[in-house]
Amino acid sequence: MSGGRFCLSVDVEGLWGLFFVRAYVDDPTLASGGRDALPRMGRLLEERGLAGTFAFVGHLLLDACGPWEGSAHPEIPRPTYPWYDRDWYDDDPGTDEARAPLWYARSQALAIHAMGHEVAAHGFAHAILDESHVPRAVADAELTSAQAAAVDAGLPTLRSFVYPQNVVGHVDALAAAGYGCYRESDAGQPARAGPPGGLQRAANLARHALAATPFVGHPMVRDDGVVALPSSFPILGREGLRRVVRRSARVARIEKGLRRAATEGAVLHVWTHPHAFATEEALDDLAAVLDVVAEWSERGDIEVLTMADMAERARAG
Numbered sequence: 001m002s003g004g005r006f007c008l009s010v011d012v013e014g015l016w017g018l019f020f021v022r023a024y025v026d027d028p029t030l031a032s033g034g035r036d037a038l039p040r041m042g043r044l045l046e047e048r049g050l051a052g053t054f055a056f057v058g059h060l061l062l063d064a065c066g067p068w069e070g071s072a073h074p075e076i077p078r079p080t081y082p083w084y085d086r087d088w089y090d091d092d093p094g095t096d097e098a099r100a101p102l103w104y105a106r107s108q109a110l111a112i113h114a115m116g117h118e119v120a121a122h123g124f125a126h127a128i129l130d131e132s133h134v135p136r137a138v139a140d141a142e143l144t145s146a147q148a149a150a151v152d153a154g155l156p157t158l159r160s161f162v163y164p165q166n167v168v169g170h171v172d173a174l175a176a177a178g179y180g181c182y183r184e185s186d187a188g189q190p191a192r193a194g195p196p197g198g199l200q201r202a203a204n205l206a207r208h209a210l211a212a213t214p215f216v217g218h219p220m221v222r223d224d225g226v227v228a229l230p231s232s233f234p235i236l237g238r239e240g241l242r243r244v245v246r247r248s249a250r251v252a253r254i255e256k257g258l259r260r261a262a263t264e265g266a267v268l269h270v271w272t273h274p275h276a277f278a279t280e281e282a283l284d285d286l287a288a289v290l291d292v293v294a295e296w297s298e299r300g301d302i303e304v305l306t307m308a309d310m311a312e313r314a315r316a317g
Helices: 022-026 029-047 106-114 136-153 202-211 240-244 247-264 280-299 306-316
Strands: 004-012 051-055 120-121 161-164 181-186 227-231 269-271 302-304
Touching: 004 029, 004 161, 004 247, 004 280, 029 106, 029 247, 029 280, 051 106, 051 161, 106 120, 106 136, 120 136, 120 306, 161 306, 181 306, 202 240, 202 247, 227 306, 247 269, 247 280, 247 302, 280 302, 280 306
Parallel strands: 004 051, 004 269, 004 302, 051 120, 120 161, 161 181, 181 227
Antiparallel strands: none
């Protein structure tokens, strides 16, 4: 084996990544479970000597915001989409973490950073940067506002960017906003913007259930120095039909990916959300997966890196 790399990135959204499906706002149980799971995910990695990348929606890094007489954050340009008929900031409570912990999570970001994990950006308000509907001004605001929120929180400059819903757009805006890398869509295939759905979901679930050997890839350094990091697949929770995927299949798929990455000198980059681990059973699944990664790392067959560290390696050749 020639050695490979592994990366886990976690999209931390609170309700910012769920509000456009109104049922999640009406019943925030899933988002609440994600908030509870987040520190436990950080500790599962820390206990195994592994570091991950936790990409926070920038608004979560605020200590407080508002109140406003009119629309929330009037200084920030809005995205508009054909599938969403409300103002993107309509649900912003304009309060603070104590009163609205699903819209603010500065304390959690600081705790994750203190554990040695990377804090990255997942936009500012989880605007989906679909270039067919979102102009450059909205993308610039998403990128720079997240950086400003991190500075205000006392965090280091955010070096990595994870695109909401994996819809990659306005990549040429990243460098000017201080980002050095981003996560590509899974296997480089275009991602779909909007509420969950589509026939592809069934095919993806089948690949998980059958423990199909995943995609592994190589970082690509752009002319502007920003590194495109390959993405392999998401680690699923146990909501709904995802229950059919056995723990043994989840572990086997990671093992197949690690073996392929090690053989090809490539990257296995998996990602997930905290709300996927809102149950003890799901957290046990994650622990089993991380046990395998730790074993491969201890043997020296795989190197575990954050997104930012992987990008630095790529730029260094």
